Amino acid sequence: MxxxxxxxxxxxxxxxxxxxxxxxxxxxxxxxxxxxxxxxxxxxxxxxxxxxxxxxxxxxxxxxxxxxxxxxxxxxxxxxxxxxxxxxxxxxxxxxxxxxxxxxxxxxxxxxxxxxxxxLRRSNRRPFTDRPLPGKVRHALMDAAGLEGAELVLLEQPGDVDALAALLRHAEHMQSEDPEFRAELAQWTVTNGSREDGVPAVAGGPRPEPGSLLTLRHYAVSAGPQPDRPFEREPLVAVLGSYTDTPLAQLGAGQAMQRVLLTATNAGVSASFLSQPVEVPSTRVALRELLGRRAQPQVVLRFGYGFTAPATxxxxxxxxxxxxxxxxxxxxx
Ligand SMILES: Cc1cc2nc3c(=O)[nH]c(=O)nc-3n(C[C@H](O)[C@H](O)[C@H](O)COP(=O)(O)O)c2cc1C
Missing domain, CATH: 3.40.109.10 (NADH Oxidase)
Known part of the structure; x- marks a missing residue:
């Protein structure tokens, strides 16, 4: 009924x-x-x-x-x-x-x-400023994950972001070489604004300049002009992990992810996702090793102070x- x-x-x-x-x-x-x-x-x-x-x-x-x-x-x-x-x-x-x-x-x-x-929360794929996040905010993000039974590891050790960036580039390369991946991405990239799902070109963000540390996912607009601002020189990247990888743990990690993102929004901090290394099985294993096998990587996030990003x-x-x-x-x- x-x-x-x-x-x-x-x-x-x-x-x-x-x-x-x-x-x-x-x-x-x-x-x-x-x-x-x-x-x-x-x-x-x-x-x-x-x-x-x-x-x-x-x-x-x-x-x-x-x-x-x-x-x-x-x-x-x-x-x-x-x-x-x-x-x-x-x-x-x-x-x-x-x-x-x-x-x-x-x-x-x-x-x-x-x-x-x-x-107010949205994925912000645009360049962030070089202003670092204060320790208080970093702790608030980690506490938000902990409250939901997950772990947020900030990559703060020298070399960790470089290692992550190498995995990201490798995963991005594997995905972009796969015609099925490209077809799926194209299917969910919205260019005419009439759909209520998918990623509109305007939310896609600019393509990072060649040589940038991090590779963002290329939604339609990425093929367009270079960004008017450079991407941040020292990106703050974090990996959200769960202690197991069961469907139950994934539901918990999703709640933790969202509590982290809302906490960031409240602190005026922007975030975007860098999921490529978690989506490709071989780089996911390598990412777990990078974290010292502490947790199962679920999401990679980039944080910073950004300018407004459009809502989808x-x-x-x-x-x-x-x-x-x-x-x-x-x-x-
Ligand atoms: C599990 C997960 C993985 C995601 N991975 C990526 C990613 O790799 N690259 C990206 O640009 N956005 C990624 N996103 C962000 C989505 O594209 C975004 O949430 C969606 O387009 C809705 O936009 P909004 O976050 O601004 O509301 C991911 C989101 C989730 C929940």
Missing amino acids: TIPLPALSKPVRLALDAAVRAPSPHNSQPWRFEVTGDRIDVLLDPERVLRVVDPDAREARLSCGAAILNIRVALAAAGRTSLVQLLPDPGRDELLARVWVRGARPAAPADTALARAIG KRRAVDTVTRHGAPNAEEALS
């Missing part, structure tokens, strides 16, 4: 508006939601998993993890508690989480601030949400 959209309660509507703002590779938005009363089910949309770049749906789970964190934060900021069960049904792999909206609790200022950051579109909540009637069991609980 379908319930008309106005039947969504205010906190559920707020939570879903926040959920769809999560980042996802190529802005593929690999999620669906099912709402039953005050319960939100978060599902993986297998049709939207990137077959070439993400064959195991690892990045899709990270993205859905980010959506789950947004739901938690939005509910907390709306003064509601929530109960989250990850992978609640072993018989349904695509059912990633079940979130129950529970009773009232005054919103903490930190929740309100994080919730505000959800709409999302499919509407109503497009990605199905509404069900509470069954007898739900009504009793």
Whole structure:
């Protein structure tokens, strides 16, 4: 049975508006939601998993993890508690989480601030300034990952960024030589602005000058002119890792990733992703060695003080949400 959209309660509507703002590779938005009363089910949309770049749906789970964190934060900021069960049904792999909206609790200022950051966060592929991040901000980013049970390793040792950059170049080369990768990238690069998914050319950022340390993913506009500002000379790069690499750990890492990104946004810090070395299996192994085998690398992020970056579109909540009637069991609980 379908319930008309106005039947969504205010906190559920707020939570879903926040959920769809999560980042996802190529802005593929690999999620669906099912709402039953005050319960939100978060599902993986297998049709939207990137077959070439993400064959195991690892990045899709990270993205859905980010959506789950947004739901938690939005509910907390709306003064509601929530109960989250990850992978609640072993018989349904695509059912990633079940979130129950529970009773009232005054919103903490930190929740309100994080919730505000959800709409302001964006991937910023443009050059950052050379201003370094203060120690306090670096610690806040690491603490944000730790709060969600993951680890954010900042590459601060001499030579570590060079080593990462070499892996990045190698992975980028392997991907750009693969016609299937190129076709998938082209499929998700939006040039006419009419789509509600994919990466618009304007968000693609300029192509770094030859000889730049880091190689960014080349969305359409990258083929255009050189940047009007140079990329930062000493980029701050960090690797977010989880202790295992199970679907459960990936959902946790996605929540950690999003808490890190929202914390950065709140501190006025921009971030962009450098996923190539994690997407290519051989460089992922080498990256883990570089980290001293401490954790399973999930995401590579570049942080810095940037200038504004454009927001990308999302499919509407109503497009990605199905509404069900509470069954007898739900009504009793
Ligand atoms: C797991 C994951 C991997 C990503 N990898 C890359 C990447 O390698 N290069 C890149 O430019 N953007 C990458 N992105 C960023 C997405 O393209 C971006 O989130 C999406 O286009 C939506 O834009 P927004 O983040 O500005 O909201 C990644 C995002 C996620 C969640």
